[in-house]
Amino acid sequence: MKLVCIFFLILTLNLQAQEPEKKPEIDFENLTLEQAVTYALEHSPKIKEAKITVALAELDLKHTKWWNWFVPSLTLHQGYNPALAESRMGVGISFDLNKILGGGYREGKQANLKLFDAEIYLINIKQSVIASVTKSYYDFLIARKKLEILEEQLQNSVKLREILKLKFESGQAQITQLLSISDAIAKNKLDLLKAQAEVKLTELKLKQEMRL
Numbered sequence: 001m002k003l004v005c006i007f008f009l010i011l012t013l014n015l016q017a018q019e020p021e022k023k024p025e026i027d028f029e030n031l032t033l034e035q036a037v038t039y040a041l042e043h044s045p046k047i048k049e050a051k052i053t054v055a056l057a058e059l060d061l062k063h064t065k066w067w068n069w070f071v072p073s074l075t076l077h078q079g080y081n082p083a084l085a086e087s088r089m090g091v092g093i094s095f096d097l098n099k100i101l102g103g104g105y106r107e108g109k110q111a112n113l114k115l116f117d118a119e120i121y122l123i124n125i126k127q128s129v130i131a132s133v134t135k136s137y138y139d140f141l142i143a144r145k146k147l148e149i150l151e152e153q154l155q156n157s158v159k160l161r162e163i164l165k166l167k168f169e170s171g172q173a174q175i176t177q178l179l180s181i182s183d184a185i186a187k188n189k190l191d192l193l194k195a196q197a198e199v200k201l202t203e204l205k206l207k208q209e210m211r212l
Contacts, residue, residue, distance in 0.1 A: 026212060028203060033137050036210055040133045041126060043211035050122040057115035064108040129209075136209045140202040147195040154188040157181060 026039075041047060161181045167173035 026207075026210075028140075028206075031137075033134060036137050036206065037130055037133050039212075040129050040210045044125070044129050045211070046125050047122070047129065050118070050125045054115070054118045054122055057111070057118040061108070061111040061115050064111045133206070133209045136202065136206040140199070140206045143195065143198045143202040147192070147199050150188060150192045150195050154185065154192055157185045157188055161185060 161178070164173050164178050164181055168175065168178050
């Protein structure tokens with residue numbers, strides 16, 4: 001009976017895992033840390049495996065309860081008596097005295113420890129997922145903020161260059177000032193490209209942690 005329960009438990013969980021999952025459209029512009037963590041916890045393969053381990057441990061513990069010690073084992077016997085020329089069939093009933101005399105109690109303690117270990121492992125996995133997602137989330141936010149700052153700097157530099165052009169044409173600015181701001185704009189553009197790449201990398205990392 002226990003093996004049957006385990007078989008159907010694993011079969012059900014595997015079927016759920018194999019079902020094609022439609023991934024939602026995530027709005028990363030307005031994504032909150034809570035949303036990112038919740039999604040990751042719901043879709044982490046390690047957490048799903050740990051939950052299976054907990055479920056199996058709970059099933060083991062259930063089968064070590066004292067009333068199961070007194071469930072008899074049935075044995076079917078069949079034979080043929082040539083002297084009487086007839087078939088005979090019998091049923092044997094037996095109890096596991098080892099469980100009744102203390103073995104069942106020891107099995108229960110072991111099952112309790114196994115369940116405790118499985119639950120601790122599940123908690124640790126969840127904490128690990130939360131920590132990884134949190135780090136990736138803030139790395140993504142920092143990269144986006146850096147990009148916004150560089151975009152604003154570039155816009156200000158371009159405006160300043162236009163002002164210096166007008167001043168240079170009217171003799172109020174030096175050519176060195178114009179060249180200097182042009183160099184700054186070129187550097188800003190390079191920094192902007194790097195920042196855009198960093199945003200894409202951190203977003204990809206966050207998607208990986210969220211199992212998207």
